[in-house]
Amino acid sequence: MRSTLAPLFVLIVALTCGVPVSQPLVHGDEHVYAAAVRSTVLVTTSEASGSGVLVDQERRWIVTNQHVVDGHKEVKVFFPVENNGVIESELQYYHANRSRLEIAGRVIAVCTRRDLALIELATVPNEVPAIPFGDSAKPGQLLHSIGNPSASDALWVYTNGHVRANYFKTVNERRMQVVETSAPINPGDSGGPILNSQGQLVGISQSFNREGRLVSNGVDICEVIWFINKQRRQSSSETNISINEPADPTTKRGTNATTNKTAGGSQPSLMRGLLAGAK
Numbered sequence: 001m002r003s004t005l006a007p008l009f010v011l012i013v014a015l016t017c018g019v020p021v022s023q024p025l026v027h028g029d030e031h032v033y034a035a036a037v038r039s040t041v042l043v044t045t046s047e048a049s050g051s052g053v054l055v056d057q058e059r060r061w062i063v064t065n066q067h068v069v070d071g072h073k074e075v076k077v078f079f080p081v082e083n084n085g086v087i088e089s090e091l092q093y094y095h096a097n098r099s100r101l102e103i104a105g106r107v108i109a110v111c112t113r114r115d116l117a118l119i120e121l122a123t124v125p126n127e128v129p130a131i132p133f134g135d136s137a138k139p140g141q142l143l144h145s146i147g148n149p150s151a152s153d154a155l156w157v158y159t160n161g162h163v164r165a166n167y168f169k170t171v172n173e174r175r176m177q178v179v180e181t182s183a184p185i186n187p188g189d190s191g192g193p194i195l196n197s198q199g200q201l202v203g204i205s206q207s208f209n210r211e212g213r214l215v216s217n218g219v220d221i222c223e224v225i226w227f228i229n230k231q232r233r234q235s236s237s238e239t240n241i242s243i244n245e246p247a248d249p250t251t252k253r254g255t256n257a258t259t260n261k262t263a264g265g266s267q268p269s270l271m272r273g274l275l276a277g278a279k
Helices: 002-017 029-039 091-096 221-235
Strands: 040-044 049-056 061-064 074-078 103-111 116-121 142-147 157-171 174-181 193-195 201-209 216-220 257-260 265-268 273-275
Touching: 029 040, 029 049, 029 142, 029 157, 029 193, 040 061, 049 201, 049 221, 061 221, 074 116, 103 221, 116 221, 142 201, 157 216, 174 201, 174 221, 201 221, 216 221
Parallel strands: none
Antiparallel strands: 040 049, 040 074, 049 061, 061 116, 074 103, 103 116, 142 157, 142 193, 157 174, 174 216, 193 201, 201 216, 201 273, 257 265
């Protein structure tokens, strides 16, 4: 009995007294937000607004959803301003300081099937980093997102949720690999970053299900990287991020029943989603 209780006693003391034990390192939500919010932007057009994320600092590239900038070649972008350690979150502040905060952007590429758009900015604020890329998220994983929902009176709003599934599906006639989460997505959030607990980009907020509670979709990171790599190949000969072709190039847009190569079978499109781009 004595030899059995002794190790148990040591373990209890170690946990109580704060002796380090081996465990996965998980950053707090506030640290994920603080690291990523500077790279998250408000994207506005003459008709609507949404969100976006800086993915290439040198080229001044922002990724957002295609439906956020639909029909527009020129957009306006705002990066968040931090005063005394606090993000200025009122839209009126940015309107009042438009002359010094507003940055012109040009839509240089779109991918309708993946619902992605690439914006080249005229300039990027000093020391704003591009968001790092992560791997595709797995079911059960905790994710974090930042966006500019019209339902809130604040900009650069944080939310979180868990991965429900990661698979290919058709959303609003767009065939892509999606990360389905329990995090709520609202109009204005589209194009914003979905992050893992290491602050890495794992998806782009895209749509929500009008028939299900807390069923939201993001464009999976493999689709995002494929899209960025394609544009890098066209603009230079530099080495691209290594990633496999993420989707079936023979899939026709608008097909109700499509073959899911990852799942190994034919699945009908059951998702009737709402795009979350316009305020």
